Amino acid sequence: MTHTHDKSSALRQGVLIFVYLTVLTILEYFVAVTFNATSILVVVAVIKAALVMYYYMHIYKLNEENEGDENSYAYKTGTNRLGLWFFLLSDAFVFAGLLVMRLNLLGFTRPPLNQTLGFAVTAVLLFSSFFMNRGETAMAHGDTKGFMNNVLITFVMGLGFLLGVVMVEWRIAAEEGLIASFGNPATGPMGAVFYMMTGMHAFHVLTGLIFLFVVWNNARKGVYSAEKHWGVEAAAVYWHFVDLVWIFFYPALYLIGTLVHLD
Amino acid sequence: MRHYVTVGILVIVVTILTYAGLYSVDLLPVAASLQAGSINDVGSIDWLWNWELVVMCFLFSLIAVPMFYSFVVFRRRKGDTSDGEHMEGNTNLEIAWTVLPLILVFAFAYMGAYSLGDIRRMDLDAMSIKVRAQQFTWTFEYPEYGFFSNELHLPVDQQVVLKMTSTDVIHSFWVPEFRIKQDVVPGRITEYIVTPTLIGPYEVRCAELCGTSHYNMENAVIVESRANFDIWVAEQVAIAAAAAQTPEGQGQLLAVKNGCSGCHSVDGTRLTGPTWFGIYGADVELADGRTIVVDDAFIIESILDPKAKEVAGFSPTSMPTYATVLTEEEIANIIAYIKTLR
């Protein structure tokens, strides 16, 4: 079984990880605005990613022995888990490709973006992961009500992130000239890179939201139980994955390199 | 044991025979540059190729000979329904056929790197020529002498560095006799280092798919003696100087500089585009069957929007638009030049 034996210790662990992540994010921001050391940012991002993968996404569960025969729910869940992780691995290649594109095209420069907003949406996404974790823990202990409440909060925050990026940040960026720069040789493909990366990420957030809605709705119908809630686990892992991607995209877009103004 | 010895001998014999057979036909075009070299010039391309040929012949024999030997010698006799001998593997053998190829790999890689270093070596007195590729022709600029040409003339035994760029899509500069190939990429300058060693006419052929007339993107390359080269340069310089005096002369220079003459001949020969010889005032047949008289308006339209009216028998997508390149005055000069061609 999992490392967390009872509900309260599981929740305590969730809080602890959340605090670590928050501190690291603030540290990241601080490093970026003061002495801008890319190497530190990379290290911080990797640590954050590791924390999320281990404590929120329970990557160690891949190692679990699933007792029971091939047709049991437990065994199938183990199979599904492996499938999901491979899917995420595959998806990670897209995001890695986008990062490579960003580094190749923009090098050590970064687009003029609204720092406050960037920090805000990052924080929102972080919070949403926290609540998702609480929700999943609740479900693992058979607490459907608690699960639904937490997922609802996650959903709202996720929606907030999505709207924050697509409705607000995209507009502000456009005013900064990032869309106009699509056709502008002098400024380079900064705008294109920014919209592509945030767009691909936003698309994943959107699918994550749909997924959250589906599991919420199913929980409402009483489909899940403490023993059988693979859908919930999958939605949670996927949601954390979207957060994980942002852990890298946020510094890549907002923090590293020198700022370039577009006119 | 007998089998192994026989096969060993056969492998050697077959290697030698295949190599000798391949060696006796000319596998490569003549070598016309120092970089191409010959099989005896250590570090040259042909030298590397020759060793590769040897290795290929050997590896092929090494695998194919024991296989066919086995088919013949150990073949199943009539009525035999038994299985083969039970041999699961042999660790020593397996190590051997992992390690020996590994050594071969490093040898190969060393030779490859050595050869690359050799062909990229630049002399101090290398002559520099600018190359511009466009759909579907090449333009060469001799910056030292300040003129443009659609033919690449090179003095023999003189190293040149081509500084190449493209105005539209990716092309690739290749003269098979020089061996080396280098892509020409828009937005950056790539270098091509070559030292021609054999006097003669060659062709530069574009080797990267660049659109409809990619197959036709060929210009002349002429390697000549230093003396002839100097004569040619002097001629070109004189022509340029004289031409700059008159509108039609300027038109002529523009036609070379912008690559027009890469596709339009001025003596009636057919290139990618229709010849300009005697077209002014003449009738041309369009692809849709109409006939039209070539006048100023038609030429201007052809230059600004080549797809508007297609000349029969030519590919309308070949010619790029020059709307952003040429000014009105320049077009007028080109028309003046075309008028003189009759």
Add this chain to the structure above:
Amino acid sequence: MKKFLSSSLARGLVWQVIGTIVGIGLITGIRAAMGLPTTDSVFFFTEPAWVLGAFLGGLFFLSANGSVSDWFKWARGIDTPEHHEEHYKGWEKFVNVSLDHKVIGVQYTMLSLILICVGGLFALIFRTELAASELQFLTLDMKLFNQNGPQLFNTMMSLHGMLMIQGILLGVAGIINYVVPLLLGAQDMAFPRMNAFSFWLGVPGSIILLSSIVLGGFDTGWTGYPPLSARAPVGVQMFFLGVFFLGWSSILGGLNVVVTVVRVRARSMNAFRMPIFVWASVATSIITMTATQLIGLSFQLVMFQRLLGMGFFDPAKGGNPVLYQHLFWFYSHPAVYVFVLPGLGVISELLPVFARKPLFGYRWIAMSSLGIALVGFVVWAHHMFASGMNEYLRVPFMYSTLLVGVPTGVKFFSWVATIWKGKIDFHTPMLFVLGAIVVFLLGGITGPVLAAISVDLHLTDTYFIVGHFHDTIFGGFVFPFFAALYYWFPKATGRRMSETLGKIHFWIMTPSFLVLQFGMMRIGLLGMRRRIVDYDPAMGFDSTHLVLTIAGYLIGISVAIFLYNFFNSMKNGEKAEGNIWNSRSPEWQVPSPMPMHNYDQPFEVVGEPYDYGLPGSKYVEFAAATTPAKSKH
């Protein structure tokens, strides 16, 4: 006919048309509302309209044909039965959604054969033009689908490449799907629904891909390098989209295979007792599951560049055309190992059966598959030696590329050792296996020649490359694919294909192919560029090209003979219900055609897979009683 019209396939197709219309209408409507132009002088609708149309068409196909209906049920909290019972009989099974891996395997194989035939016909058409210098029928004056001769050549040549490659990927998926669960003793793949979905993604994908030819085609080659592809007609968007769908098919399919192998194996089948083909499938699937994303991304970026003016690869906008090549080859190089690894797996799987000897050095062969796959991830830039990429990258990529020769060599040497002193039965599948070895060897040894940079600078973008890859592909995929079809056909149908026709097929195809390949290499060395519709008669290639064309036709004829044999034998072939190849493999221990749910009794692995010649040994033993199969460990 009525049965066909009510099938999943027909429903999907109808809805694909509807979806296309909806998508086109949507964009056209939006544009009209925004006051943007809504029509195009040549293709009737604007490019964004076509793109969304094609995309929605694909989605509508998938949602209408029933391959996702279970998932929609799950999303609504409704459980579905574990395994559908089949309602369909005969050919109807294959045009309806089925969750049975055997049916899906056959579906993949059929789709693959269709694509390969269409692609092959394109090759024969443009080869006819190439038979002599000057333009014969693809002239500048001719016009078809708004393309003149040379443009049509470029389109057909590019489509030939892409259709063939997709045909291979589907063919690989077909064989793997059919065979791997049988070899593992599994009832099905780990995710049967996703398996069906992966296959059905391929159908609208292929249609979209083919539709590119009527929308102006694309003259970019299968590699689609920008800036050229950013300027090509709308057809190039269909090409990108089609590959996108097919790419997802490949990704999900690969994922399924790896999970299946990890999770559902027969009792006691530990890693080094798996049949060798399973190893090859895993190695292949690791590549498809990950690297494929990068071709999707690179195509997607060009699509966006075209639709929205984002200048990723446009130097005029600060973009970098060479970046595309890196992204593209990061997939497309490993992809060539996707083509061959299963093929090499088939060779390793069948050799012991027909040589009646154990596979020599089983473990090392298994590891070499993984070795090829993994090293294959770090060699991509060898396609870019002349591209103007960073100079200092060239030498490291030469080293890594050459390194692939080592694990590949291990396979060859082991095969030779397996054949050595073997008591070979020259049945048709074995002929193709042996042909594959020789042909792939010829292709393989020309690889290091290209890897050594300075010679590649002469050979890149010539027919030498064309020769190299037809050779590796024929040796690594086409020959083994045929071997696999001849070999497992009786398993699927309970009948065998005619040996005589099979041998005729082999003896026409092999020499013609060798001629094709040597001819290509010969003219390539002498200066024949690839992707040209016409060549300079002064180069003296006319006669060789004529021979190449004839050889191409002969290959076509041999394939036609195969097709006749294939379809005819399904009905009229000689009955073959037992272990006709005298194989030790589990699937041959039960009667053919394979029972609906595979093995009625689960089996346990009790020995080595390839112990031919060891009397009394056995690979698998069927449980007498009904102990349910325990999996893993």
